Amino acid sequence: MRIRILVTGGTFDKQYDELAGRLFFRETHVPEMLGRGRCRLDVTVDTVMMVDSLDLDDRGRAAIVERCQASAERALVVTHGTDTIVDTARAIAAANLRDRTIVLTGAMVPYAFGSSDGLFNLGSALSFAQVLPPGVYVAMNGQYFAWDRVRKNRESGIFEAAP
Amino acid sequence: MRIRILVTGGTFDKQYDELAGRLFFRETHVPEMLGRGRCRLDVTVDTVMMVDSLDLDDRGRAAIVERCQASAERALVVTHGTDTIVDTARAIAAANLRDRTIVLTGAMVPYAFGSSDGLFNLGSALSFAQVLPPGVYVAMNGQYFAWDRVRKNRESGIFEAAP
Amino acid sequence: MRIRILVTGGTFDKQYDELAGRLFFRETHVPEMLGRGRCRLDVTVDTVMMVDSLDLDDRGRAAIVERCQASAERALVVTHGTDTIVDTARAIAAANLRDRTIVLTGAMVPYAFGSSDGLFNLGSALSFAQVLPPGVYVAMNGQYFAWDRVRKNRESGIFEAAP
Amino acid sequence: MRIRILVTGGTFDKQYDELAGRLFFRETHVPEMLGRGRCRLDVTVDTVMMVDSLDLDDRGRAAIVERCQASAERALVVTHGTDTIVDTARAIAAANLRDRTIVLTGAMVPYAFGSSDGLFNLGSALSFAQVLPPGVYVAMNGQYFAWDRVRKNRESGIFEAAP
Numbered sequence: 064m065r066i067r068i069l070v071t072g073g074t075f076d077k078q079y080d081e082l083a084g085r086l087f088f089r090e091t092h093v094p095e096m097l098g099r100g101r102c103r104l105d106v107t108v109d110t111v112m113m114v115d116s117l118d119l120d121d122r123g124r125a126a127i128v129e130r131c132q133a134s135a136e137r138a139l140v141v142t143h144g145t146d147t148i149v150d151t152a153r154a155i156a157a158a159n160l161r162d163r164t165i166v167l168t169g170a171m172v173p174y175a176f177g178s179s180d181g182l183f184n185l186g187s188a189l190s191f192a193q194v195l196p197p198g199v200y201v202a203m204n205g206q207y208f209a210w211d212r213v214r215k216n217r218e219s220g221i222f223e224a225a226p
Numbered sequence: 227m228r229i230r231i232l233v234t235g236g237t238f239d240k241q242y243d244e245l246a247g248r249l250f251f252r253e254t255h256v257p258e259m260l261g262r263g264r265c266r267l268d269v270t271v272d273t274v275m276m277v278d279s280l281d282l283d284d285r286g287r288a289a290i291v292e293r294c295q296a297s298a299e300r301a302l303v304v305t306h307g308t309d310t311i312v313d314t315a316r317a318i319a320a321a322n323l324r325d326r327t328i329v330l331t332g333a334m335v336p337y338a339f340g341s342s343d344g345l346f347n348l349g350s351a352l353s354f355a356q357v358l359p360p361g362v363y364v365a366m367n368g369q370y371f372a373w374d375r376v377r378k379n380r381e382s383g384i385f386e387a388a389p
Numbered sequence: 390m391r392i393r394i395l396v397t398g399g400t401f402d403k404q405y406d407e408l409a410g411r412l413f414f415r416e417t418h419v420p421e422m423l424g425r426g427r428c429r430l431d432v433t434v435d436t437v438m439m440v441d442s443l444d445l446d447d448r449g450r451a452a453i454v455e456r457c458q459a460s461a462e463r464a465l466v467v468t469h470g471t472d473t474i475v476d477t478a479r480a481i482a483a484a485n486l487r488d489r490t491i492v493l494t495g496a497m498v499p500y501a502f503g504s505s506d507g508l509f510n511l512g513s514a515l516s517f518a519q520v521l522p523p524g525v526y527v528a529m530n531g532q533y534f535a536w537d538r539v540r541k542n543r544e545s546g547i548f549e550a551a552p
Numbered sequence: 553m554r555i556r557i558l559v560t561g562g563t564f565d566k567q568y569d570e571l572a573g574r575l576f577f578r579e580t581h582v583p584e585m586l587g588r589g590r591c592r593l594d595v596t597v598d599t600v601m602m603v604d605s606l607d608l609d610d611r612g613r614a615a616i617v618e619r620c621q622a623s624a625e626r627a628l629v630v631t632h633g634t635d636t637i638v639d640t641a642r643a644i645a646a647a648n649l650r651d652r653t654i655v656l657t658g659a660m661v662p663y664a665f666g667s668s669d670g671l672f673n674l675g676s677a678l679s680f681a682q683v684l685p686p687g688v689y690v691a692m693n694g695q696y697f698a699w700d701r702v703r704k705n706r707e708s709g710i711f712e713a714a715p
Contacts, residue, residue, distance in 0.1 A: 103386075204264050
């Protein structure tokens with residue numbers, strides 16, 4: 064089974080700029096993470112953009128949807144900032160891509176930090192993408208949620224089922 | 227969904243004994259790993275034993291099978307040394323536990339090392355355990371295999387489909 | 390020999406706020422770092438403030454100088470943001486504290502990041518503080534500089550001898 | 553000031569062999585560590601051998617002494633296993649190398665482990681090597697000891713002053 068990972072940035076990929084003393088984006092850490100996980104899936108890593116999801120507007124969101132449509136793979140993982148991941152999931156679902164299992168995931172702490180949840184989430188999202196039926200999902204905290212049944216609790220930072 | 231993690235040791239949990247200068251087992255790292263992954267699943271961590279899987283004999287294997295049988299959860303993850311993980315998967319399958327999804331996983335590098343694949347594998351195994359149909363599986367390298375369709379390639383350290 | 394570490398914040402101690410998605414200060418990492426270094430020196434850790442050194446004004450700088458004066462130890466290490474570390478070294482030198490060896494150090498990357506230089510710099514500063522003659526120094530990049538013979542090269546991020 | 557680092561192996565440089573499931577030596581981590589420390593000293597890294605210091609015999613020890621003699625630098629750091637580091641310090645001192653400051657250091661936990669003291673010790677040893685008067689020293693736990701005034705406490709793993 065072939066899987067495409069669409070990289071959009073988010074906390075996952077934030078790095079520390081040691082000259083400016085702030086977080087920024089450079090290249091995605093996803094290939095390094097796949098190496099660390101000794102991942103042997105047939106994966107293509109495809110960087111769509113590198114942005115903080117709070118800076119993502121409708122146009123950016125449309126670009127992600129478009130890339131999902133253009134992908135030949137039936138299993139897709141989208142790495143995304145957690146703040147608006149549910150919005151992007153909704154936008155993808157609205158595009159009505161049949162026969163695709165699309166799993167969005169993110170991280171609460173950048174992979175470059177020792178304490179990141181990123182590797183756990185990537186392992187989780189890639190696994191869900193292989194076995195969940197077609198649809199659009201968010202995978203966080205070891206769980207998966209249908210795109211229209213999830214919200215981020217902004218006080219706790221945890222994703223929870225939405226009614 | 228409730229999940230039980232049965233810990234049996236393996237590379238996953240090897241630590242460095244700084245007085246003796248060698249690897250050993252103390253307590254499992256699984257709870258720390260679940261914390262790092264911000265895991266919010268209803269998980270019970272249950273340490274069956276802490277051994278190198280090369281030291282695991284039939285009696286030890288029987289103890290693992292017994293603990294699987296005694297578990298009320300329908301989803302189980304077993305952390306295990308990779309050298310004999312397939313043997314233990316076979317032993318569990320032979321016990322014919324119906325209605326259970328049992329996923330065995332391990333690590334090539336101890337979690338205590340910076341470069342460990344353990345967090346990726348744990349995220350992966352917990353995800354497969356939630357969505358695969360009842361059966362016994364090995365999850366490694368981002369992939370899952372039915373217990374009777376997998377072998378560890380000892381030269382490359384990679385799990386691959388067995389005919 | 391007793392050593393006092395005066396903590397003032399700086400990159401050393403920046404953490405990632407996973408709810409707000411930005412860097413911030415909470416508690417100092419210095420005790421954890423001393424533990425990792427298996428440090429057995431007679432060290433007192435004393436948090437003066439927790440600030441980005443770009444936000445440090447004359448008043449804050451005076452507070453650091455005052456704490457140096459009030460310290461009974463003859464060897465002091467001051468952790469400090471690198472952007473204005475030379476300014477603070479100058480302010481301390483102006484106070485003319487006799488019989489004290491005062492070593493300022495910092496980090497280019499926060500300790501909480503895997504790739505931090507902080508542990509190296511802390512080991513270095515504590516060592517210089519034990520053996521350099523009384524005076525005020527900056528220790529970075531494995532080197533030490535008298536307070537009036539150093540500048541930070543803002544393009545490379547490296548400390549170099551100033552004429 | 554030019555410094556030569558003589559690498560002899562020891563816990564510092566132990567790695568995890570993921571196929572064999574045990575610790576072994578490959579290449580030294582010292583250049584990577586110098587990079588992480590943003591070290592700007594004029595350092596030459598010179599691998600003499602890669603051994604566990606328990607396996608070091610008189611012949612091996614003589615090779616280290618010889619390399620110290622052959623080095624043009626007046627400041628030397630020797631990375632060494634902690635179990636027999638004091639024996640090697642004594643052997644070097646017996647060679648009566650005048651005008652040289654030679655600092656031996658090691659680690660209790662391999663650098664490849666997240667929790668290693670190695671980076672702290674390397675920063676410390678390089679600093680002592682620059683400022684201590686000629687002689688042979690052991691630097692561990694943030695402290696330095698003259699070669700004939702130190703022993704490793706094998707129960708605690710800590711270096712302490714010997715009468």
